[in-house]
Amino acid sequence: MTHRILAIDDSPTMRGLIARTLGEHDFAVTLAEDGADGLDRLAEVDPHLVLTDINMPRLDGFGVIEGVRGHPAYASTPVLVLTTESSPELKRRARSSGATGWIVKPFDDMALVGVIRRVLGVPLG
Amino acid sequence: MADLDELRTTFFEECEDLLDRLGSGLRELAGGAGAGPDDTVHAVFRAVHSIKGGAGAFGLDDLVGFAHLFETVLDGLRAGRTAMSPALAEDLLRAGDMLDDLVQASRDGAPPPAESLARAVAGLERHADGDGDDPLDDFVFEPVALQLDAPDTAPDTGAADPAIWTIDLAPAAAMYMNGNEPAALIAALAGLGPLQVAARTQGVVPLAGFDIDDPQLAWRITLAGDADRAAIDHLFDFVEGLARITVTRGAPDMAPQADPTGSAPPAAPAADEPAAAPPRPAAQPAPAAAPATVRVNLDRVDRLANLVGELVITESVLSQSLAAAGLASNGEIAGGLDRMRHLAGEIQESVMAIRAQPLRPVFQRMERVLREAAQATGKSARLVTTGADTEVDKTVIERLVDPLTHMIRNAVDHGLEDAATRRAAGKPEEGTITLTAAHRSGRVVIEIGDDGGGINRARVRGIAEDKGLVSPDAVLAPSEIDAILFMPGFSSKAEVSAVSGRGVGLDVVQREIQALGGRVGIASSEGAGSAFTISLPLTLAVLDGMVIEFCGQTMVLPLASVVETMGRADTTIRTTGTGGRMLATPGGLVPMIDLADRFGLRPPDTAGDPGVLVVIEGDDGSLVAVTADRILDQRQVVIKSVEDHCGAVPGISAATILGDGRIALILDPEALLHAAGAGPVAFAGGIA
Numbered sequence: 062m063t064h065r066i067l068a069i070d071d072s073p074t075m076r077g078l079i080a081r082t083l084g085e086h087d088f089a090v091t092l093a094e095d096g097a098d099g100l101d102r103l104a105e106v107d108p109h110l111v112l113t114d115i116n117m118p119r120l121d122g123f124g125v126i127e128g129v130r131g132h133p134a135y136a137s138t139p140v141l142v143l144t145t146e147s148s149p150e151l152k153r154r155a156r157s158s159g160a161t162g163w164i165v166k167p168f169d170d171m172a173l174v175g176v177i178r179r180v181l182g183v184p185l186g
Numbered sequence: 187m188a189d190l191d192e193l194r195t196t197f198f199e200e201c202e203d204l205l206d207r208l209g210s211g212l213r214e215l216a217g218g219a220g221a222g223p224d225d226t227v228h229a230v231f232r233a234v235h236s237i238k239g240g241a242g243a244f245g246l247d248d249l250v251g252f253a254h255l256f257e258t259v260l261d262g263l264r265a266g267r268t269a270m271s272p273a274l275a276e277d278l279l280r281a282g283d284m285l286d287d288l289v290q291a292s293r294d295g296a297p298p299p300a301e302s303l304a305r306a307v308a309g310l311e312r313h314a315d316g317d318g319d320d321p322l323d324d325f326v327f328e329p330v331a332l333q334l335d336a337p338d339t340a341p342d343t344g345a346a347d348p349a350i351w352t353i354d355l356a357p358a359a360a361m362y363m364n365g366n367e368p369a370a371l372i373a374a375l376a377g378l379g380p381l382q383v384a385a386r387t388q389g390v391v392p393l394a395g396f397d398i399d400d401p402q403l404a405w406r407i408t409l410a411g412d413a414d415r416a417a418i419d420h421l422f423d424f425v426e427g428l429a430r431i432t433v434t435r436g437a438p439d440m441a442p443q444a445d446p447t448g449s450a451p452p453a454a455p456a457a458d459e460p461a462a463a464p465p466r467p468a469a470q471p472a473p474a475a476a477p478a479t480v481r482v483n484l485d486r487v488d489r490l491a492n493l494v495g496e497l498v499i500t501e502s503v504l505s506q507s508l509a510a511a512g513l514a515s516n517g518e519i520a521g522g523l524d525r526m527r528h529l530a531g532e533i534q535e536s537v538m539a540i541r542a543q544p545l546r547p548v549f550q551r552m553e554r555v556l557r558e559a560a561q562a563t564g565k566s567a568r569l570v571t572t573g574a575d576t577e578v579d580k581t582v583i584e585r586l587v588d589p590l591t592h593m594i595r596n597a598v599d600h601g602l603e604d605a606a607t608r609r610a611a612g613k614p615e616e617g618t619i620t621l622t623a624a625h626r627s628g629r630v631v632i633e634i635g636d637d638g639g640g641i642n643r644a645r646v647r648g649i650a651e652d653k654g655l656v657s658p659d660a661v662l663a664p665s666e667i668d669a670i671l672f673m674p675g676f677s678s679k680a681e682v683s684a685v686s687g688r689g690v691g692l693d694v695v696q697r698e699i700q701a702l703g704g705r706v707g708i709a710s711s712e713g714a715g716s717a718f719t720i721s722l723p724l725t726l727a728v729l730d731g732m733v734i735e736f737c738g739q740t741m742v743l744p745l746a747s748v749v750e751t752m753g754r755a756d757t758t759i760r761t762t763g764t765g766g767r768m769l770a771t772p773g774g775l776v777p778m779i780d781l782a783d784r785f786g787l788r789p790p791d792t793a794g795d796p797g798v799l800v801v802i803e804g805d806d807g808s809l810v811a812v813t814a815d816r817i818l819d820q821r822q823v824v825i826k827s828v829e830d831h832c833g834a835v836p837g838i839s840a841a842t843i844l845g846d847g848r849i850a851l852i853l854d855p856e857a858l859l860h861a862a863g864a865g866p867v868a869f870a871g872g873i874a
Contacts, residue, residue, distance in 0.1 A: 072239060117232075178374075179370065180370055
C-alpha cells in the first residue's frame with residue numbers, strides 16, 4: 062500500500078527535497094507551505110503521517126502538532142518534526158505537544174525514509 | 187521529479203528572498219524600529235535558519251557553519267539572553283552581509299572570502315553565549331542525519347553467549363497520544379532479526395473498567411540474531427520516557443524478570459515531561475499577506491517576449507499584405523486586424539510587466555555599499571531611499587547594480603565632507619545620501635543625492651586643464667564643467683581612493699547607463715550637495731522609433747532623442763569654412779550629418795538637398811541634424827541585437843524587423859553625436 066504523507070515546510074528548497082526523497086520511495090507526498098496551509102489540507106490528504114518543520118510563518122510546527130492531535134480523526138496519526146534545531150529543550154517541547162519523533166535537517170535520504178518507515182511500521186528495506 | 191540541480195537553483199532563488207528579508211529585519215533591529223523587536227528577531231532567525239537548512243542539504247558546509255553561528259547569536263537575542271546593543275547591531279549587519287557573500291560564493295562555487303569571514307565570525311563570537319551550542323566547537327559542521335539520544339547503557343561487549351535479546355515494552359498513555367504505535371515499533375524490531383512476540387495481559391481490565399489514561403497492555407519480545415544494542419535503542423529513541431522498556435541480553439528464562447506491573451522503573455511520562463503542557467498560543471501574528479507568486483525561469487519569459495515581438499511583426503506584415511491586396515478597406519478584415527493589433531499590444535505589455543521587478547533588492551544592496559564606504563572613509567552616513575517599489579525590467583535592474591554601487595561610493599567618498607567640515611558648515615555630522623526612484627513619462631528616473639559640499643567647479647576645471655581636457659581659455663557654463671566629471675580619465679581625487687577608486691570614473695558609469703538606453707545628469711549646488719540623475723527606458727525589448735529612409739535604406743531613430751523634424755524647404759543651411767554644413771536654428775548653428783555619406787552609401791560631397799532634417803539631442807544636450815530622404819513612419823519596434831551576430835557596429839545600436847518583413851537598423855544617436863564632434867566639450871575617444 063502507498064502511504065500518504067503530508068509534508069509541511071515553508072522552504073521551497075526543503076519541500077522539493079522532501080518530495081523528491083519520499084517520492085523515490087513510493088510515498089504519496091502532499092506539500093503544504095506553512096502550518097496553517099498544512100492543517101487546511103489535513104482532512105483532504107487524510108495522511109498516514111505528517112512531517113512538519115518547526116519555524117514557519119502563520120502557524121509554526123508546534124501549532125501543527127496541536128492541530129493534528131486536536132483533530133479526532135488524526136489524534137494518533139504520527140507527526141514527525143523535521144527541523145534544523147536540535148536542542149533537547151526543543152525536543153521536549155515538541156514531544157509534550159504530541160510529536161511522535163524528530164528528524165534533524167539536513168536529513169540523509171535513507172535516514173528520513175528509515176524513520177518514516179519505522180514510525181509507520183513498514184518493514185525496513 | 188525535480189532533479190538536484192533544479193533544487194539547487196530553487197535554493198539559491200529562495201536564498202535571495204531570505205537574504206532580502208534578513209537584510210530588512212536586521213536593519214529594523216539595528217534601527218530599533220520595526221513591527222516589534224520580537225517579531226523581527228523571529229523573522230530574522232527564521233531566514234538564517236532556512237538558509238542553513240537548505241545549505242546543509244547541498245553540503246555547503248561553509249554556509250551551514252556560518253549560518254549556525256549566526257543563528258546561535260540570534261537565538262540568544264530571541265531568548266533574551268543577549269541584549270541588543272549598537273555593537274551587536276553592527277556585528278549582525280556585518281554577519282548579514284557575510285551570509286550574502288557566502289551564498290553568492292556557494293552559488294558560484296567560489297571559495298569563501300576567508301579574511302572577511304574570519305572578521306564576521308569573530309564579530310559574532312563576541313555575542314555568542316554559552317547557553318546554546320558552543321559555536322567554536324560547532325563551526326566545523328558535520329551533517330547529522332538523526333539526533334539520537336545516547337544509549338543509556340554501553341553496548342554489551344557480548345561475552346554473553348546466546349545471541350538473543352529479551353525486550354519488555356510497556357507503553358504509557360503518552361506514547362499512544364504522540365502517535366507512536368507499538369505495532370510499528372515491533373515491526374521495526376523485526377527488521378533486526380527473527381522475533382517472537384508475546385502480549386502480556388495480566389493488568390488488562392475488562393472493557394467496562396478501561397481507563398484510557400492507564401494502558402496496561404505490554405509485550406515481551408525475543409529477538410534472535412546478532413543485532414547490537416545501539417540499533418535496538420535507536421528504534422526506541424522516540425518513545426524513551428513514554429514507555430517502560432527493558433532490554434536484556436539472553437533468553438527470557440535467563441533474563442532478569444522485568445515486572446511489567448512493578449513500579450521499579452519510573453512511571454511514564456518522564457519527570458521532565460509536564461503531563462499537561464500549558465497551551466501555547468500556536469498562531470504567530472501573520473505577516474502582511476504577500477501576493478501569490480510563481481517563479482519562472484527568465485529564459486522562458488525572454489522567449490515569450492521574443493515570440494510576442496514576432497507576433498507584433500507578423501501582425502504588421504499581414505496588415506501590409508492585406509493592404510497591398512486591396513483588402514484593407516473591407517470592414518470585417520479591418521476590424522479583425524484592429525482587434526488583433528490591440529491584443530498583440532496588450533500581450534506585449536503584459537509580458538513586459540512580467541519582466542518588471544521592483545528596485546527594492548538593488549536599493550537594499552546599496553545600504554550595504556554605503557555602510558562599507560562609510561566605514562572605509564571614516565565618514566558617518568545614512569541612506570534614505572524612496573520609491574523602492576518602482577518597477578523596472580529585470581535586465582535593467584541587474585545591470586544597474588554596478589553603476590549605482592559606484593555612484594553611492596562616489597557620493598560618500600567625494601560628495602560628503604568630513605565630519606569637521608560638516609560641523610563647521612553647521613550640518614549634522616552624519617551625511618545623508620538619498621536614493622530615489624520614480625516613473626516619469628515612460629522612463630524610470632533614479633536619483634542619487636547627497637547633502638555634501640557640492641561640486642567644486644573651480645577645482646574640477648583646474649584638474650581638467652592640468653590634464654589637457656579643456657583649454658584654459660574655454661568659456662564654460664557651470665553645467666559644462668559638471669559634464670567634465672564624465673570625461674574618460676577624469677578623476678578629481680589626486681590618488682585613486684580605496685573606496686570609489688578601482689580606476690573607474692563616472693565615464694564608466696555613464697557608458698553603462700547609456701548601454702541601457704539611459705542618460706545620466708548632474709545637478710549640484712555649492713555647499714548644499716549634488717544629485718546625479720539616471721533616466722532609463724522601462725524596457726530593453728521595445729523602442730519607440732522614427733522610421734526614416736535614405737538612399738534606399740530604411741533605418742530607425744529612437745524617438746526619445748528626436749527633438750525636431752523639418753522639411754528642407756523650411757531650413758537654412760550654412761557651409762562652414764572647412765566645408766562642413768550647419769543647420770541654422772533659432773538657438774544657433776547645429777552640425778549636420780549626411781547619413782548616406784556616413785554609412786558609405788554614396789561618395790562624399792555628392793549629396794543633393796536632403797528631403798528632411800531630423801534634429802537629435804544627446805544626453806548632454808548637444809544637438810545634431812541628420813539628413814534623410816523621407817520619414818516613413820513612427821512606431822514601436824522590437825529590438826533585436828546585432829552585436830550577437832555582427833559584433834559592435836559603430837553608429838548602430840540594434841536592428842528590428844519592420845511590418846513588411848524587412849530588417850532595419852536602429853541608429854545610435856550618441857554615436858552620431860560623437861561623430862559630429864558635437865557637444866560643449868569634444869569628448870575624447872568617441873565611439874566611431
